[in-house]
Amino acid sequence: MNEELISSILFLIDLFTSTRTLECKNSTKASRSISIYYDKNVNLISMKFDIIFLDHSRLKNSNLREESNFLIFYFLLDFLSENLKKEIDLNDFEDYIWIKTELTPQWNSHKDYKRKFFNSLTLIGFEQNEILVLLKMLVSIILLEKFEKEKK
Amino acid sequence: MSKNFHLKDKSFSWLVPNITVWVYLREPDPKTAQIFKKAEILYLDSSRFIAKVRFLEDKKEIMCALSDLNKASSFCTCESYEDLLNMSIYNYPEIMNNFLVRKENNEMYTSLNDILIFFMSDKLFSGGFSPATINYYMQAFVKNMNINDCSAHLYRFVCKCLNQTQKSNQSIIISGEEGSGKTLNFTKAVEFISLINKSIKEELDDIPGKF
Numbered sequence: 588m589n590e591e592l593i594s595s596i597l598f599l600i601d602l603f604t605s606t607r608t609l610e611c612k613n614s615t616k617a618s619r620s621i622s623i624y625y626d627k628n629v630n631l632i633s634m635k636f637d638i639i640f641l642d643h644s645r646l647k648n649s650n651l652r653e654e655s656n657f658l659i660f661y662f663l664l665d666f667l668s669e670n671l672k673k674e675i676d677l678n679d680f681e682d683y684i685w686i687k688t689e690l691t692p693q694w695n696s697h698k699d700y701k702r703k704f705f706n707s708l709t710l711i712g713f714e715q716n717e718i719l720v721l722l723k724m725l726v727s728i729i730l731l732e733k734f735e736k737e738k739k
Numbered sequence: 740m741s742k743n744f745h746l747k748d749k750s751f752s753w754l755v756p757n758i759t760v761w762v763y764l765r766e767p768d769p770k771t772a773q774i775f776k777k778a779e780i781l782y783l784d785s786s787r788f789i790a791k792v793r794f795l796e797d798k799k800e801i802m803c804a805l806s807d808l809n810k811a812s813s814f815c816t817c818e819s820y821e822d823l824l825n826m827s828i829y830n831y832p833e834i835m836n837n838f839l840v841r842k843e844n845n846e847m848y849t850s851l852n853d854i855l856i857f858f859m860s861d862k863l864f865s866g867g868f869s870p871a872t873i874n875y876y877m878q879a880f881v882k883n884m885n886i887n888d889c890s891a892h893l894y895r896f897v898c899k900c901l902n903q904t905q906k907s908n909q910s911i912i913i914s915g916e917e918g919s920g921k922t923l924n925f926t927k928a929v930e931f932i933s934l935i936n937k938s939i940k941e942e943l944d945d946i947p948g949k950f
């Protein structure tokens with residue numbers, strides 16, 4: 588376990604479980620639990636991250652007109668290249684009702700979120716094709732709202 | 740004003756002329772938005788349960804009800820208690836004033852024995868989590884210094900927990916309202932634990948356990 592790996596895990600957890608609300612720019616919508624294990628020589632062996640009580644309803648709650656959805660969706664729309672967006676069938680904001688444009692996240696201009704995101708996934712153990720599958724899964728979650736509309 | 744002044748009601752028996760008290764303002768102060776202000780009692784009327792007080796700040800004199808008065812310590816208003824257990828008087832204005840003074844002095848943390856209280860402000864004191872601060876607490880822990888001598892901080896709290904793991908497993912619970920700094924403290928604590936791991940390898944003896 589090194590600091591870079593821990594920092595990457597925390598960054599990804601923030602991206603997948605945080606939203607922007609009226610009260611807070613980076614509000615965590617889940618409970619986190621970390622168990623830290625070390626050996627007799629006080630070497631950090633492992634950390635176990637648990638995410639519980641994730642606010643699933645926020646994914647498709649169109650009543651939250653003044654608050655944003657999870658940060659990861661805005662990250663996909665703001666930072667992915669056009670080619671990658673085409674590959675995973677990701678369109679612009681107007682196509683997705685659940686991804687509100689009224690209250691988008693405030694990204695820090697000094698941070699290279701795109702590089703950190705892909706580096707973090709690689710550090711955790713994701714391969715390139717697995718990262719692509721993950722991105723497609725995220726897009727499919729956004730697309731669920733279109734299926735619901737057609738169902739009605 | 741009588742020299743031998745005794746109040747019949749026992750709940751106000753601590754009130755004597757010329758002492759310093761906290762006065763509850765019915766409306767917040769327009770400049771500071773505070774609802775309590777320090778004042779000196781000039782005159783007490785036990786029959787009507789009112790008092791005349793003079794504010795220490797602007798020397799303004801007002802009449803107020805005895806129930807609006809709270810005990811105040813003679814502690815200097817520019818100083819504060821790092822551990823609330825050391826306070827001599829426990830009431831709402833005393834505790835809030837302590838927090839206010841600490842915030843103005845850029846002290847992010849206040850402790851209450853095993854509880855750590857953190858203030859979230861827009862102008863967060865960046866030095867609180869600087870590499871110099873991390874190094875300070877890390878060195879104190881690694882060199883087996885008395886960590887309680889260091890000022891109240893998240894890192895001191897984490898070091899104390901690590902010390903206690905010799906006896907039993909430890910837990911830290913971070914709780915607070917939305918936007919109060921839970922994620923920030925969570926992240927800083929985890930990063931500190933990973934950084935201290937390097938120093939522990941070199942200096943400490945075997946300490947088994949789960950944290």
